[in-house]
Amino acid sequence: MNLGRSFVGFLVLSLMAGAVLWWGLGNGQTQRPQASQAAPAEAGLLEYERNTVEIVERYGDGVVYVGVVARPQNVQLPPGFEFFAPFLPPQEGTGSGFVIDKEGYILTNYHVVEGASRITVKFHNDPKEYTARLVGAAPPLDLALLRVDAPREKLVPLVLGDSDRIRVGQKAIAMGNPFGLEFTVTQGIVSAIRENPGAIGDDSGLVPQVIQTDAAINPGNSGGPLLNSRGEVIGINTAIFTPTGQMGAAQFAGVGFALPINLVKQYLPELRAGKTLTAEAIIRSRPRLGVALIPLSVYPERLRQQYNLPASGLMVQEVERNSPAERAGLRPPTRFAYVQLASGETLQVGVDGDVLLKADGVALTSIAQLRQVLYAKKPNEAVVLEVWRQGRTLTLKVVPQVLR
Numbered sequence: 001m002n003l004g005r006s007f008v009g010f011l012v013l014s015l016m017a018g019a020v021l022w023w024g025l026g027n028g029q030t031q032r033p034q035a036s037q038a039a040p041a042e043a044g045l046l047e048y049e050r051n052t053v054e055i056v057e058r059y060g061d062g063v064v065y066v067g068v069v070a071r072p073q074n075v076q077l078p079p080g081f082e083f084f085a086p087f088l089p090p091q092e093g094t095g096s097g098f099v100i101d102k103e104g105y106i107l108t109n110y111h112v113v114e115g116a117s118r119i120t121v122k123f124h125n126d127p128k129e130y131t132a133r134l135v136g137a138a139p140p141l142d143l144a145l146l147r148v149d150a151p152r153e154k155l156v157p158l159v160l161g162d163s164d165r166i167r168v169g170q171k172a173i174a175m176g177n178p179f180g181l182e183f184t185v186t187q188g189i190v191s192a193i194r195e196n197p198g199a200i201g202d203d204s205g206l207v208p209q210v211i212q213t214d215a216a217i218n219p220g221n222s223g224g225p226l227l228n229s230r231g232e233v234i235g236i237n238t239a240i241f242t243p244t245g246q247m248g249a250a251q252f253a254g255v256g257f258a259l260p261i262n263l264v265k266q267y268l269p270e271l272r273a274g275k276t277l278t279a280e281a282i283i284r285s286r287p288r289l290g291v292a293l294i295p296l297s298v299y300p301e302r303l304r305q306q307y308n309l310p311a312s313g314l315m316v317q318e319v320e321r322n323s324p325a326e327r328a329g330l331r332p333p334t335r336f337a338y339v340q341l342a343s344g345e346t347l348q349v350g351v352d353g354d355v356l357l358k359a360d361g362v363a364l365t366s367i368a369q370l371r372q373v374l375y376a377k378k379p380n381e382a383v384v385l386e387v388w389r390q391g392r393t394l395t396l397k398v399v400p401q402v403l404r
Contacts, residue, residue, distance in 0.1 A: 055231040062099040062156035063175040069118040096176035096224030106146040108223030124183035136271030140279040145271040161232025163260035174215040176224025188215030199239040199257040204279040208372035210257045211235045217256035226258040287400030290323020313355040328398040358386035
């Protein structure tokens with residue numbers, strides 16, 4: 001249960017806006033009266049307000065408070081302090097989640113429950129704690145599926161919407177438990193649908209696109225739903241940018257990120273089956289070209305100039321046999337050079353292979369951008385590649401395939 005990571009001068013609290021952590025402390029409890037299913041709209045509410053109130057009253061009971069206890073041995077300690085782990089009190093944390101069916105399945109973020117020895121769930125209209133178990137997880141997507149054994153009348157499933165249909169500027173409603181405060185609602189808009197800036201998931205690029213919102217999201221909101229004006233879940237609140245990592249006044253800065261729900265829906269069957277999906281397993285399950293690529297941004301400028309390479313693009317390093325890329329005629333390099341990375345490592349790179357400049361008109365500067373285009377394709381639908389080859393530009397059509 002890590003608290004955050006820094007990115008381009010900001011701290012990305014993987015809400016991380018998720019788990020609010022403390023040592024050996026309890027949490028307070030507040031209750032909201034259970035809303036009547038047919039409660040009339042309050043007089044004096046504007047239509048815009050009435051829509052939000054109706055969504056909260058209809059679906060609020062499906063948003064849960066996730067409590068986590070981690071064994072001390074699961075807690076990362078500074079080198080040399082491992083000896084003290086058995087003497088530390090249990091580490092506790094909180095996050096959010098939401099019910100997706102009457103069988104008791106609950107979606108949340110993986111970082112909320114990572115390393116947990118005990119997981120509990122509370123419904124905000126019920127003081128009782130229910131034990132939950134981790135059914136399946138996809139750590140590269142920061143996604144986890146829980147199951148709770150609770151009375152069916154407590155289970156209010158939220159409707160999973162279509163995140164491909166959302167539009168910038170539309171209303172966005174966030175529900176969750178920020179700072180351990182049970183059940184809070186905030187509202188804003190969808191600020192952008194953008195390439196993942198490293199806010200969600202790991203560095204595998206398997207979350208190519210995220211939903212940006214200005215609906216207030218804070219630590220403890222992780223795993224909670226982001227809803228549209230129909231009350232449908234369009235994303236899972238996962239991360240925030242904040243100019244400082246300090247707790248207190250300087251927290252949410254109007255930039256929150258949610259995992260698109262359509263990406264989540266792709267993997268629900270496997271999570272229900274109890275699988276823990278690795279990055280390798282996820283990549284194998286998705287359509288690919290069958291090439292190894294390195295962004296030209298890794299190449300020093302002098303190397304690009306020496307071999308007359310483009311300023312940006314993805315250099316082909318290897319082409320798999322019998323792959324879509326091989327059938328389309330993509331060419332690997334025959335000459336290589338070595339570059340030193342910022343980490344100090346030395347990397348061998350090709351210098352005369354094909355360079356992918358664009359995919360379906362999208363300029364390529366990262367592998368994540370290419371994956372975003374490929375994963376949006378329907379079965380047997382070709383992607384149009386603009387390719388640089390030894391100083392000339394050509395167009396190739398490639399049909400991505402799942403390669404085993």
